[in-house]
Amino acid sequence: MTALQILIDGFAISALYALAAVGFTLIFGVSGVLNLSHGGIMLVAALIGWWAAGDLGLGVYGGTLVGILAGLLTAYLTYFVVVRPIQRSRKIPREETEIFVLTGTLLWGIMIQVGMAALFSDNPVTMRPLIRGVVDIFGVRTPKNELMIAVVCWVVIGLLWLLINRTRVGKSMLAASINPRGLTLLGFDLSRIYFLVWSIYGTLAGIAGVLLASFLGVGTANAGQLTASAFSIVVLGGLGSVSGSLLAAFVVGYLETITAYLLNPTLRPIPALLLLVLVIYLRPQGLLGRR
Amino acid sequence: MINSKQTPARLARWLVPRAVALAAALSLTSAAAIPAAEPIKIGVIGEESSVAGASITKAAQMAADDINAHGGVNGRQVEIIAYDDHSSSSDAVRAFQRAVTEDKVSAVIASYISEVALAIEPWSARMHMPFITPGAASTDISKHVHDDYAQYKYTFHGWLTSAFIAQSICDFEHDTIVKDLHAKTTVVMSEDAAWTTPLDAQYLECLPKAGLKVLDHIRFNPDTTDFTPIFNKIEGEHPDVITTGISHVGVQPTVQWHDQRVPIAMAGQSSQATTSTFWKDTNGDAEGIITASAAAPGVAITPGTIPFTDAYVKRFGSSPAYDGYTTYDDVHIIADAIKRAGSTDPDKMVTELEKTDYVGTVGKVQFYGQGDQYTHALKYGPGLVTGVDIQWQNGKQVTIWPRDKANGKITFPAAIKSPH
Numbered sequence: 001m002t003a004l005q006i007l008i009d010g011f012a013i014s015a016l017y018a019l020a021a022v023g024f025t026l027i028f029g030v031s032g033v034l035n036l037s038h039g040g041i042m043l044v045a046a047l048i049g050w051w052a053a054g055d056l057g058l059g060v061y062g063g064t065l066v067g068i069l070a071g072l073l074t075a076y077l078t079y080f081v082v083v084r085p086i087q088r089s090r091k092i093p094r095e096e097t098e099i100f101v102l103t104g105t106l107l108w109g110i111m112i113q114v115g116m117a118a119l120f121s122d123n124p125v126t127m128r129p130l131i132r133g134v135v136d137i138f139g140v141r142t143p144k145n146e147l148m149i150a151v152v153c154w155v156v157i158g159l160l161w162l163l164i165n166r167t168r169v170g171k172s173m174l175a176a177s178i179n180p181r182g183l184t185l186l187g188f189d190l191s192r193i194y195f196l197v198w199s200i201y202g203t204l205a206g207i208a209g210v211l212l213a214s215f216l217g218v219g220t221a222n223a224g225q226l227t228a229s230a231f232s233i234v235v236l237g238g239l240g241s242v243s244g245s246l247l248a249a250f251v252v253g254y255l256e257t258i259t260a261y262l263l264n265p266t267l268r269p270i271p272a273l274l275l276l277v278l279v280i281y282l283r284p285q286g287l288l289g290r291r
Numbered sequence: 292m293i294n295s296k297q298t299p300a301r302l303a304r305w306l307v308p309r310a311v312a313l314a315a316a317l318s319l320t321s322a323a324a325i326p327a328a329e330p331i332k333i334g335v336i337g338e339e340s341s342v343a344g345a346s347i348t349k350a351a352q353m354a355a356d357d358i359n360a361h362g363g364v365n366g367r368q369v370e371i372i373a374y375d376d377h378s379s380s381s382d383a384v385r386a387f388q389r390a391v392t393e394d395k396v397s398a399v400i401a402s403y404i405s406e407v408a409l410a411i412e413p414w415s416a417r418m419h420m421p422f423i424t425p426g427a428a429s430t431d432i433s434k435h436v437h438d439d440y441a442q443y444k445y446t447f448h449g450w451l452t453s454a455f456i457a458q459s460i461c462d463f464e465h466d467t468i469v470k471d472l473h474a475k476t477t478v479v480m481s482e483d484a485a486w487t488t489p490l491d492a493q494y495l496e497c498l499p500k501a502g503l504k505v506l507d508h509i510r511f512n513p514d515t516t517d518f519t520p521i522f523n524k525i526e527g528e529h530p531d532v533i534t535t536g537i538s539h540v541g542v543q544p545t546v547q548w549h550d551q552r553v554p555i556a557m558a559g560q561s562s563q564a565t566t567s568t569f570w571k572d573t574n575g576d577a578e579g580i581i582t583a584s585a586a587a588p589g590v591a592i593t594p595g596t597i598p599f600t601d602a603y604v605k606r607f608g609s610s611p612a613y614d615g616y617t618t619y620d621d622v623h624i625i626a627d628a629i630k631r632a633g634s635t636d637p638d639k640m641v642t643e644l645e646k647t648d649y650v651g652t653v654g655k656v657q658f659y660g661q662g663d664q665y666t667h668a669l670k671y672g673p674g675l676v677t678g679v680d681i682q683w684q685n686g687k688q689v690t691i692w693p694r695d696k697a698n699g700k701i702t703f704p705a706a707i708k709s710p711h
Contacts, residue, residue, distance in 0.1 A: 265515060265517075
């Protein structure tokens, strides 16, 4: 009984983790950016979605759309206002660009968090579930919304896989992650590829934010934790490796769920963090990482 | 080509003169800001981004405006100087120091967070600055005053201590859930924080006396976002009711409780549920949730409750959180003490604050004396302050306890199977 409960709950939370982390690892793989404002972007999607669904009266579907759009716009803002100016700045030495991007996005994330708290207060909010009600799975009472979230996550991840592996733009993104210079020599415009990858990232982070708001609820205080969990999943899976992130999301999701059910809910994040430390020691490139 | 080693030096060359200029400008403005005719200044430290913390500064300003509209205190106006501590103890201590040394306030009202109030308390002692917390609950606040009165006597506890909150909830559960609904068992579910340690200790003592056997006592990290495992465990123990002690969390456990159709009622202290925005934050999943609070909209605990609530809603668009009521009272209590003392001398103010007998918005306010266990804490009991218990019903907070103040009956949505 508890085993089945762990299986179901772990699956839903892992799928959500995977969705949130895939975009994060994608922009690292393609453009070398570690975006520490990730949690902030999810937060914007969740809070704006909640606000649009309720206060603007757009309902749950309208709110979801507006939330995803807000996530996408914030991702663009992050890229054009924070990341790109740092990358292009002649005042920042080449070898320090990544550190500056890291610091810039970290501060940007804090600005988003504080700004959202000023606008919406730090009370957590929840989106109304897309589907209400519960379903009984062999005696485990499961909210339908939880199952739907898992399905949506996998559909989106599947679409992303198709996009990357089966389309021309996807292949050029893949090529950019392997050899950006070669790609420019072939006449591809790198900045267009970066724009595309940030578009995908923004959409994924937006969907993840809105789904999280309808699953567990989101408050401004969660921003740091959301970034940290995406970051540790991506490091665990191997920076830049999409399949590694998927695997790591499930390892972390299930490890947390098992801990919460069998040990103590308070200890929930600890074993995953210990595993992360171990991986950094024994296999610094991550589970499926190449570099 | 820019050499990376030059960057800090260049930054310093850019930054230092500007920082000096800025500091000079700031010191000039603060020097110029000291007025000739001195109003009575009260420092108010709130948490602007949390619903409960924002009620503190808003209610304080309303109280000052009311006092000033009635001629002020001994002919002097009351001026509120508000600070935001961002829910951080160190920010709160800095704000407190600034209030005392720079802004020359005569008293400070601060915070609904016990950790913050406990951090300010020693500074109130060192700086001999009368200090009231309108919303913190830890029993340690008044224990310090009791244990070292000469040092700590400047601190007053303007809200019920955790022990009395627990007692009030036990009294409520005894009167309604046990007597009327025949509940026999409960599980205590509290967040791990300074205010819940004494709360839980009192729960474990008074719940059995109220007729509820405590089957389990669960404390969880306030960072928890997924409550499924906790509810799962509780459901497996089949209690008749869940007794909560939550303040840092509230929306998330409530929504998950509803979405997972946990069939057991939740009552106790759920501070976020005391605010009027809770219904919207939870999309109505709050239906059936019961929480203790200072007061509730539309319920005349005293003749002052409804006029204050209405004026607050008119001015700010939402009803005050529990500490909005107490802050409003505390500003009046401080003003009255200064009036009676005829001065803002801290020791004279403390003597007068101890004599407080004030009918405010939450009841009749008196503080326990030097010989009592909870020195300078709000007195609890019928005829004084008991708090109320409210239940969310169809988007409204309905008062269900105490009986003489109730404007509705306890009722649960269909998904709640227990208590019957």
